[in-house]
Amino acid sequence: MAEAERKGKKPHKNKPTSKKYEKYTNGKKTAKCCPRCGPAIFLAVHKDRLHCGKCNYTEFLKK
Ligand SMILES: [Zn+2]
Numbered sequence: 001m002a003e004a005e006r007k008g009k010k011p012h013k014n015k016p017t018s019k020k021y022e023k024y025t026n027g028k029k030t031a032k033c034c035p036r037c038g039p040a041i042f043l044a045v046h047k048d049r050l051h052c053g054k055c056n057y058t059e060f061l062k063k
Contacts, residue, residue, distance in 0.1 A: 032059075 034041040034052040043050035043059065050059040 031042045031045070032050055033039045034043055034055065034057055036055045036057050037052060041052060041054050043052050048061055050061065051057070
């Protein structure tokens with residue numbers, strides 16, 4: 001019996017890569033970044049606004 005098969009220990013699964021990388025296409029950024037937090041922090045896209053969960057920056061989309 002291997003160590004990982006003991007009760008309470010789940011075998012390691014290959015997780016999909018972070019959703020952060022879905023925002024890149026061929027090394028090009030597709031999502032908007034937070035002007036306050038810098039290029040590493042993406043803004044969450046909502047119906048009528050963009051929001052930064054880190055600093056609460058909100059950018060409203062004009063119609
Ligand atoms: Zn921010």
